[in-house]
Amino acid sequence: MGRVLRWHSDRMDDFAGTQAPLRRLTDPTEAIAALELAVPGMVSLRRASPAVVDWPVLEAGLGIALPVDYKLLCELYPPFVIGGFLGVGTPEPGGETGWVxxxxxxxxxxxxWCEEANLVVPLHPFPTPGGLLSWAASPQGDFFLWSTHPTDPQEWTVTVASRSSAWWHYTGGVVQFMAEYAAGVLEPWALPQVRPEAEAW
Structure with missing residues (x-):
């Protein structure tokens, strides 16, 4: 996956820092391939044929377009859990409104959580410009969030809000984040290291 840049603040109780991939994977197919390489069991979960999610309905209900790497992930895979920890509840065809x-x-x-966090740079939920939007969670109550971009969903990055009140950022997309987390490339910062295995949710 490559080298990871790390920066730690002196406020480890609130903000652990930012991690960045050596190269951001902007091609969604390449990002999926990286995830399948990092978590070999993902391949066995692939749908026989891509799901036909009604993205226009879903995105209209949400009020914003979603990144293409995430949409490809949802079309190729049903809801799944990585390492018994990171659960991704992908929208199912016909269930778009419920997912929204x-x-x-x-x-x-x-x-x-944003109100209670004592962060130097305050964070806010979507629909605030640049606000946070959930894409996954853990059974223990950790949130995996997008930091949205007001005009380009391909520029969205990842923010982690752990149940221990530590927050940190990753400047890549969600699929690449999962690949690097499962591969042990990322410093988990207030999260457990996960096993590189996947199961249907």
Whole structure:
């Protein structure tokens, strides 16, 4: 996956820092290949044929377009869990409205976390410009979030909000994040290191 740049602040109780991939994978197919390489069991979970998710309906309900790497992931895979920890609840065909509703409900929790966090640079939930939007969670209550970009979803990055109140950023997309997390390339910062295995959720 490459070298990871790290920076630690002196406020480790709140903000652990930012990690960056050596090269951001902008091609969604390349990002999926990196995830399948890092988590070999992913291949066995692939759908027989890509799901036909009604993205226009889903994105209209959400009020914003989603990154292409995530949309390809959802089309190729059903909901899954990596290492028994990182759970990705992908939208299913016909369930787009329910997925939007659940995502919007999570924004209330994210708003509470943002208010309680003692961060030097305050964070806010979507739909604030650049606001946070959930894409995965752990059974222990950790949130994996997008830091949205107001005009280009391909510029979205990852923010981790752990149940231990540590926050940190990763300047790549969600699929590349999962690949590097599972491969042990990332410093997990307040998260457990996960096993490179996947199972259907």
């Amino acid at each position: 509703q659940a995502t919007r409900e999570e924004l209330e929790t994210i708003a509470e």
